[in-house]
Amino acid sequence: MNYIKSLILLMVIAMASCAPKMAKETASGDNTGSKDFRAMAPKPGPARQIEIGKSTQYTLSNGLKVIVVENHKIPEISYQLTIDMDNMQEKEKAGLSDITGSLLSTGTTTKIKADIDEAVDFIGASMVTNPRGGFASSLTKHTDKILSLFSDVILNPSFPQAEFDKIKTQTLSGLQANKDDPNAISGNVSGALNFGPNHPFGEITNEITVSNVNLDDTKQYYKTYFKPGNAYLVIVGDITPEVAKAKAEKYFGSWPAGKTPVYTYPFPKTVDKTAVAFVDKSGAVQSVINVTYPVDLKPGSPDEIPARVMNTILGSGFSGRLFKNLREDKAYTYGAYSALNSNELAGSFSANASVRNNVTDSAIVQTLIELNRLKDEPVTQKELELAKSFISGAFARSLENPQTVANFALNTLMYGLPADYYQTYLQRLAAVTVDDVARMAKKYINPDKARIVVVGNKDEVYSKLSVFDKEDGKVQLYDIYANPRKDESETPMSITATELVDKYLMALGGRTKLDAVSSLDQTYSMELMGMSITAHMVQSAGKFHMSLTAPGMNLMKQIYDGEKGQMENMGQKSPVEGEDLVSMKEQAVLFPERFFGEAGYKLELKGIEDVNGKPAYKLAVTAPTGAKSTEFFDKETFLKIKEVQSNEVQGQTVTTTNEYGDYKTVDGITIPYTVTISGPMPTPMVMKAETVKVNSNVDPSLFKI
Structure with missing residues (x-):
């Protein structure tokens, strides 16, 4: 199953080839003045009551x-x-x-x-x-x-x-x-x-x-x-x-009269002290961090406008403090933002960013610093005016759309707003002061009673996060559905990494049978961007062939003849060299797990984790080339059920999750008939085996370059 890397590359290229060409856009810059022209913003005039279209x-x-x-x-x-x-x-x-x-x-x-x-x-x-x-x-x-x-x-x-x-x-x-x-x-x-x-x-x-x-x-x-x-x-x-x-x-008019049921819910309880929740995403190169908690902020409340100004200063765009700190100053992320949402039942606050693994803890530190700074120190008049200008500009632009007027009327009725709520919106916005922002920050910014939710690579991030948990100093693990999980990494293993690999090879048929396999010829069907795709993979005598075809079309092809590599894209051929050639050579190897015990491989058993409801051994593998993967083996059958890889595809790191299932035995060798690939494609791609041939007569021309 080491052909997945080539398949991912082919899929990414295929998507690019099949997608409609986008027209180039030309941007016209505003060249109306020098730096002096922008040196000082004009003073805002008095806010006026605006005329909103009638409904x-x-x-x-x-x-x-x-x-x-x-x-x-x-x-x-x-x-x-x-x-x-x-x-x-x-x-x-x-x-x-x-x-x-x-x-x-x-x-x-x-x-x-x-x-x-x-x-x-x-x-x-x-x-x-x-x-x-x-x-x-x-x-x-x-x-x-x-x-x-x-x-x-x-x-x-x-x-x-x-x-x-x-x-x-x-x-x-x-x-x-x-x-x-x-x-x-x-x-x-x-x-x-x-x-x-x-x-x-x-x-x-x-x-x-x-x-x-x-x-x-x-x-x-x-x-x-x-x-x-x-x-x-x-x-x-x-x-x-x-x-x-x-x-x-x-x-x-004929719609029968009636009303919907009424439901009430108590306001959600917040944590008493900062708590850290972690969700493991094996192989991830980034962490998603979210400092969050519920807030009692209802639509149309007197706090809504000044609270929005406060949040705009904190993290509502490129000028927000979070963006300036984590992106512009520290270069931890492409963007850091915050959101303060109002709702009749319960609102919420969040400050979030996606950051590199090695700066996850540092990014959390800086996020908390910005939250506390906003709560403890007054904002500047310049920040206040910039935020108000941003909000008023967005409000004014929205009035160009007649649907906005309708939505205003709808909101007024649904939320019981004053009749002039939107007519006087800009006046109330203009009246927001530095003291108002400080009051909102003290009321709605509560990092000491927040949950810090982190989704990332447990092996690289988890151990650094306990310092942020003020409840008991422990990070609580959760699965992707927020169910608490036990940290199995510290549980003594009754099996070693080498023994696990041996049991996996035995589950496939045993070393003797695997060593006797000289060729493996597999054909899979799948859907890609609405097209039916057939993938044909052949491994034989240290050679490798993979092709993608659609009805009436030859999309992609990769060939390794034992020495040279070639990529063919829509009829255009190009040689494969360097690291890509090394990777292609690796993919020509049948059942590479047979060689995990040899020099150059590093295996580390990380514990037991839940994979789709099944307990699985988690094994970290580092190949002699330095390539890393995390593999999961069913605790009962020892078959591989999941694999996470990070691959370089067209200059970008792509993390891919492969899930294996529907194992069947072919000539004494157990093969997965379903492979689900998630990560590089917009939606998961399910590959279903149509034919699997072991030790068949392979056409030598498949490897001809």
Whole structure:
């Protein structure tokens, strides 16, 4: 299975070859002045009460609230349906709401998905549904057609079983990608720890919860939550309020009246002292750090604007203190940011960055320094004015979009804001002072009661983090779903690294049989960017051949003839030299684990870890060339079930996770028939073996250069 490195390289190149060519963009710089021109920012004038476009509001007899914003600049109208439902716990069926939202537009009592899609495409419209409603837009002349379709999927969904099964499969595929995404892992674990298992914001959707969802669950979700009494229909565009009301009555007036259930949750409890949570991502070259905790900040509260100014100064862009410190001064990362989110149930604060392994602890130190500095020292007047200018500029630009006016009206109703909340927004922003920022920092910046969540390489990072834990001086390990894990690295092993490799070789068939293998010819099928791809790998007598083909296309080819290497890309051939040639030579070796005991290899047994619910031995391997990998072997069968490698691909370090399964025996040799590769591709790539031949007659021309 040492052909994976070549396959990764071929896949990356194939993606580049198959992707549409992007047009070059030319940037025009502003050359209107010298440094003196920018030396001093002009003093801001007094904030004025702005005039925001008007909205008209109606309430239908069934309780549906209609918000209309006229804009006749272009002949187009959009319709946004939002159901203001309380957040619900989905518990063992987490993922139900998303599945239901996607399912609504796949069929009605009178139309199948193909008919709906064709009708929408025919008029050049767009339409999507989600767990809280949906969105549709079309040209004005197609108003009745799009509203007929939109109201049909909202009021008369048919919940087709086949489409439900497809959506579940797509959802599971997306979850597979998230399992290898350190940012997704950090977000999931941070949310779960901040809000806890008894809060909707603390739930994590995983393969088990999605598998628990059945079609009847989606029907019940729709029946319970899709009620007009809590819904808003926002209509924006080339339409008058009178016509909009008539259309809403015609297409949504028959929606049976009703309201959604009300749920309440206690505010999540924070930690008493700084606690550190760690999630191991073997082989990672970077750590994702997140200093986070829940906050009690509600939309429209008096604190929201000054708190936003405070967070902008701290980490809301290139001018933020975190960015200047960790990026510009220390060069630890490409970017460091913070977020302070308001929410009716519970908001959250986070300060995050992705940093190199060797500076993970240093980056945490600097993040905490910036948090404490903001809390203990007043910001400068210059920082204050820059932050206010940034926010006011973004606010002013947003007014250019008529949808903004509609959203303002929607927020005013949903959150019970004062009628002039947005008209006076800039005035209240301008009134924020240095003292206000200091007050917000003391209230909302709490590093002493934060969780420091780190997703990274345990072997390189974990031991440096206990100094930050003020609860008990110990770092708590978690899996990717925020389940506590025991640190098995300190547990005495009943097996050595060499013995583990021997047991693995025995599980494959034994050294004697493996030594007798002279050739291995494998063909795998997979999907890449919507194309069906066939990968053909042949290893024989120290030679190596790998090719990728699609129907009617020869995409890629790698050949090593025992001395020379060659890469062929869409018919263009080029020699392989240097380190790449050495790597290709390694991949010509059959079952390289046979040689792990020889000079130059370094093996280190790191303990036992959970891999997809199975305990597995973790083995760190350093090859004579210096290449490193981390390999995981099932504790019961000793078969390899996972491997993490860091490879140089086109000048970049690419960390790849390979998972092996569906082992079958071919002529006495046990081979994995399923290989799932995560990392370099946007979504995991599942390779399924079509043919595996051991000691077959290999065509010598495969290795001809």
